[in-house]
Amino acid sequence: MPRPDHLPRIQLPKFNGSPSERSAFAGRFEKRVASLTEDADRYAFLLKCFQRCDIARNSCEAIENAGMPFQQAWRKLEERFYKKRVAFLGHFQQILELPKVTTASVNGLMRIIDVVETSIASARQIAGEHGQKPTVGEDGLIVSIVFSKLDADTSERIMRRSDVQCILTWKQLRDELDKLANQIYYEPEKKDVPRTHQTSTDGALCHGAPRRQQARSNHTIASNWY
Structure with missing residues (x-):
């Protein structure tokens, strides 16, 4: 898309890619270019605003070269560099905390x-x-x-x-x-149940043997008396 050689002098805001600055930047930029009617002019000014953000500038150039109308491109850039980045940062912030x-x-x-x-x-x-x-x-x-x-x-x-x-x-x-x-x-649960059962069983076996031995001894003594 051809770009005009002479653009009106406008004090442009700069965008560094930070989501926290996106809303303020968007408001200032829209006021500055409100009087412009040509998409080429608005694209040219927007690219100047992206001098500090290579990713945004490259995306803007690619969208312009694809022939997308400026208003549609503006919404697309907002989605990419504001909504998605805010979601991304908030998403990882929760996990980091x-x-x-x-x-x-x-x-x-x-x-x-x-x-x-x-x-x-x-x-x-x-x-x-x-x-x-x-x-x-x-x-x-x-x-x-x-x-x-x-x-x-x-x-x-x-x-x-x-x-x-x-x-x-x-x-x-x-x-x-x-x-x-x-x-x-x-x-x-798996560790406690066998231990309890084994202790109970071992106890019964330990106490049961002397009782049976004592019973046999008593029977032998009684037989000798008779």
């Missing part, structure tokens, strides 16, 4: 699963991508953060049970955490 597990417990492991699953669902809802799976980069970051929240013994148990030749995904890690939580839940 999880307390570190010092000793594996059912409640601790299930809490990690619940927080991660809830944050993923919330992020997709904010970004308008219901049901979409995390990207490879997001998934790897989730796994890395979750491992940092586990104690050393739990991490080792999971790594021993997983395929070392494959990159562990969040779904696989979630399944391992769920299995481990169930195992911890049922372990005390």
Whole structure:
């Protein structure tokens, strides 16, 4: 799309890619270009605003070269650099705030699963991508953060049970955490029941033998008297 050689002088706001500045930047930019009618002019000014953000500038150039009308491009850029990034940051912030597990417990492991699953669902809802799976980069970051929240013994148990030749995904890690939580839940019951039963049985055997021996001795003494 041809760009005019001479643009009106406008004091333009700068955008550095931070979601926290996106709303303020959008408001200032829209006021500055409100009098412009040509998409080429608005594209040119927007590219100047993106001088500090290479990703935004490259995306804007690609969209302009594709011939997309400016208003549609503006909405698309807002979705990419505001909604998705806010969802992304909020999503990982919830996981980062999880307390570190010092000793594996059912409640601790299930809490990690619940927080991660809830944050993923919330992020997709904010970004308008219901049901979409995390990207490879997001998934790897989730796994890395979750491992940092586990104690050393739990991490080792999971790594021993997983395929070392494959990159562990969040779904696989979630399944391992769920299995481990169930195992911890049922372990005390399996250990206590046999011990109680064995002690009771051993006690009966220990006390039963002297009684039978004493009964035989009494019978022998009685026979000798008669």
